[in-house]
Amino acid sequence: MHKLGKFIIGGIQNKIFNLVLVNIVFIVIAYTVVLIHSSNDLTKLVSEANEKQEESMRSMTDQTMDAVVNNTMQQTTVMEAYIADDVFSELKTQVEMLGEYATKLLNDKEIADETAFALRKIKTPDKSNDGKLITQLFWADNKELTSNAVAEKYNRLAAISDMMCSLVSSSDVSGCFLSVPEGFSFIADTRSASKYNDDGTPIVFNGTERAWYKGAVEAGGIFFSEIEYDKFTLKKEMLCTIPIYVNGKVEAVIGCEIFLDAFETGIESVSKDGGMTFIVNNKGHVVFSPDKYGKFKAYASDDAKDLREDEDKELAGFITDALNGNTDVKNVTVEGKQYYMCGSNMGTVGWALVSMFDKEITEQPANMLVEGNNKILNESRVEYENNIGHTKKLLIIILIVLFLIGITNSLFLAKKIVKPLNAMAERVTSLGGDDLAFKMEDTYRTGDEIEVLAENFEALSLKTLNYIDQVKKVTAEKERIGAELNVATQIQADMLPRIFPPFPDRKEFDLFASMNPAKEVGGDFYDYFLIDDDHIALVMADVSGKGVPAALFMVIAKTLIKNRAQMGGTPSQILADVNDQLCEGNEAELFVTCWFAVIEISTGKGWAANAGHEHPALKHKDGQFELITYKHSPALAVMPGIPFRQHEFELKPGDVFFVYTDGVAEATDAKNELFGPERMINVLNREPDANAKKLVENMAAGIEDFVEDAPQFDDITMLCFEYFGNV
Secondary structure, three states: OEEEOOEEEOOHHHHHHHHHHHOOHHHHHHHHHHHHHHHHHHHHHHHHHHHHHHHHHHHHHHHHHHHHHHHHHHHHHHHHHHHHHHHHHHHHHHHHHHHHHHHHHHHOHHHHHHOHHHHHOOEOOOHHHOOOOEEEEEEOOOOOOOOHHHHHHHHHHHHHHHHHHHHHHHOOOOEEEEEOOOOEEEEEEOOHHHHEOOOOOEOOOOHHHOHHHHHHHHHOOOEEOOOEEOOOOOOEEEEEEEEEEEOOEEEEEEEEEEEOHHHHHHHHHOOOOOEEEEEEOOOOOEEEOOOOOOOOOOOOOOOOOOHHHOOOHHHHHHHHHHHHOOOOOEEEEEOOEEEEEEEEEEOOOOEEEEEEEEHHHHOHHHHHHHHHHHHHHHHHHHHHHHHHHHHHHHHHHHHHHOOOOOOOOHHHHHHHHHHHHHHHHHHHHHOEOOEOOOOOOHHHOOOOHHHHHHHHHHHHHHHHHHHHHHHHHHHHHHHHHHHHHHHHHHHHHHHOOOOOOOOOOOOOEEEEEEEEOOOOOOOEEEEEEEEEOOEEEEEEEEEOOOHHHHHHHHHHHHHHHHHHHHOOOOHHHHHHHHHHHHHOOOOOOOOEEEEEEEEEOOOOEEEEEEEOOOOOEEEOOOOOOEEOOOOOEOOEOOOOOOOOOOEEEEOOOOOEEEEEOHHHHOOEOOOOOEOHHHHHHHHHOOOOOOOHHHHHHHHHHHHHHHHOOOOOOOOEEEEEEEEOOOO
């Protein structure tokens, strides 16, 4: 179209002007009627097309969201159930190990003879031992060793004391216990002061009257108790027991208790706005839940309701299915509101972990898409209606002025003008489903406003299709990343020890550690644990890569190192075995740099192996920190069957060493300058005689002062160990 003064050459106004010149007013009126009718039809069709597009977009968005939720929610639920069930699986394994050893003690005469000294080791509770891990003796109804047979049985079973204490010190077990029908019991824990009555007399303890004893005898094997509150600490706990048979007769029941504070905290931490995770036991009772007031609130076993018998049959059926095995993601209506729900069975205890998410929240992307589409269409409709209104006014003026002009060519011209509009209307009506593309055709190339309208429809169609595709990609990626971060964050938080001082009853040393991830999850990890009463193991490691794969590889590496170290051996032997295991099936080609040391607490002698990790810093008493450099071995999981170097060292009272990951030395400021080993040593030597915790805090503050507002690019992990000797 071109403008010439007030005239538009090639536009609708020009065509109407030509029509008036060659036709009478009646043809002009007929043409105007046809044009107005077509305009109204087009407006109506546009409105209908808008409704169809809205319906189609909602349908496609809902299908996309259902697919994303089904995939990510089911994977997340199964992973969380696996992690939760692993706690009870490990507890079961530990109890079975205790039961196997107790059975040997009662059946093997030679073992009993070798442990004859044990009778003098186990004593009744003493308040002065409170806080110490010790095995204590309890009698039922003031019974004593009234016969040789009872004394012999007592003497045999007393040999299990060290094993019970070892389990409490090296695992999540809160206490171990053993009771026999003859009336005596052993309890290994750190709570000696709680074993007294208010009047100061020792508690009379009859294990055979306890539910865990009767449950194990009745089950004839492994028995998990109901969740209950510990008599002494009022913490939530669970007990696992097993009966000991000799010649088909129950001679004892042995078991472990585990406090569930961290378990309950973990359930609450994975529950977000619009979503919730809770656990149902094998009786259909909710035992762990962040819900404080609703249907899924966790009650005591006497007050709890069986959700399998809930009045809401849909919910009752879902809970039943979840307890029988893993479920698909289902739409379940709870108290008039729809939720996505997915359940996964915890095979060890027969419980189920259930995840639920408010379906209304998942519909928000569809609402946003429809609002955006309506806004675009409304703007186009307003522009079109303004153009039509202007045209109508012009036609009225022309009709008054040219009332008597002929109609000979009006029908032909009107048909020619209306034809592209009808074709456009038919195409708009056919839009729907997967066919939402409006393409420019020769029919619409009229050189006037109809062509402009067709071009606008084509542009609008392209924007709509691009917007739908963009929403799909963004939504899927957001859900995937959210699921990975939740799982990885929970795994890493649960795996790293965070209680300091870690061994308050050990005065020979002090240690403190911290891990500050660069993002939601990190590849670094540290660990420390007692191999036995005189040896402590220290671990500082960095997994290659980021995200969920690195977090999962961290879990595997940390578990393998700790489990292998508990079996004994030198650091080089331990890392060699762990390396071979990590190489198996390592298709992602991840690797771990690791510094691993074992220190003999009584003498200060130590042995360390460095698998491609940073050099440690050491300070002798009244001295300054300095880096200790030596040749490294390759990182773990690089190649199977390789040996690892090991070097010996000896700590004197007052010596301190500091180990860390590369995130410390490679911390970068806004000028892209590295923090570096020299600055690290200088920060340590500002207060070289500070305690372990203060040294780590000083280092963290030094790094923060250096980088200022620059973003953190790598995880920062540190561990400081101070040796006091036999004080």
